[in-house]
């Protein structure tokens with residue numbers, strides 16, 4: 001171990017939270033506060049000065065804000081040389097490319113962007129990607145609390161893309177569907193050829209089913225987050241790892257392995 005590594009192993013990681021008064025932000029603040037190897041040094045929400053985080057010496061920032069502000073936040077973090085763990089949704093390929101561009105100019109900085117920090121959800125996506133090549137039909141149903149701003153969810157969009165990639169690699173054609181007369185929206189959103197249905201209801205937190213079908217059988221892969229505490233082990237894992245992973249890491253998979 002180098003002196004630098006020993007120092008970072010011994011000293012608590014200084015963590016700032018953006019979106020600190022939100023549903024996820026509050027949970028992250030609690031989890032960081034309770035972690036013996038981390039110090040919660042800044043809690044920033046809408047209207048607060050972002051520099052509160054850098055002034056407080058944050059080494060890692062966790063962002064759970066909204067898709068319309070997350071890119072500015074992330075740009076600012078990278079500019080300041082602060083590594084970031086991002087759970088906020090809305091990351092298209094174009095957005096990820098912009099982040100890669102910013103990181104090229106700050107080679108020591110790490111960013112982890114994960115559509116879902118729940119370990120079970122990560123496994124659900126892996127299982128779905130694995131099953132995809134074996135079934136001609138697939139649809140995704142995601143269910144969330146009604147205060148969620150975006151639809152479909154980041155998790156559902158990511159799952160659909162993984163499935164579409166696996167189907168293309170296996171040489172599968174379009175999902176069979178004879179619908180010719182449709183009330184707009186009845187068949188859900190089309191994400192890379194995969195139909196995604198978004199349900200919103202009070203009482204739900206975050207749930208997803210991936211339904212596969214082939215001749216004479218179906219396979220359903222389902223994950224449920226009943227409490228936002230379910231995301232915290234993944235968030236803390238990413239906070240611990242991100243400073244030692246310069247560049248962009250997408251998803252928790254690489255960290256779990």
Ligand SMILES: NC(=O)C1=CN([C@@H]2O[C@H](COP(=O)(O)OP(=O)(O)OC[C@H]3O[C@@H](n4cnc5c(N)ncnc54)[C@H](O)[C@@H]3O)[C@@H](O)[C@H]2O)C=CC1
Pocket residue numbers: 018019020021022023024025044045046047064065066067069086087088089090114115116117118154231
């Ligand atoms: N990756 C994952 O595992 C998960 C991701 N999410 C995503 O995280 C995001 C936040 O979700 P929630 O906490 O439920 O939303 P929320 O609406 O409860 O919280 C968002 C917070 O961000 C604050 N905010 C807005 N603009 C800001 C700015 N410029 N700087 C700092 N704070 C700002 C808001 O005031 C609010 O307190 C959503 O995109 C959601 O989809 C949610 C749960 C898990």
Ligand SMILES: O=C(O)C1=N[C@H](C(=O)O)C[C@H](O)C1
Pocket residue numbers: 089115116144148149152153154155156205206207
């Ligand atoms: O807004 C939420 O609550 C969630 N957002 C993420 C998403 O859009 O996939 C992750 C999880 O589903 C909870």
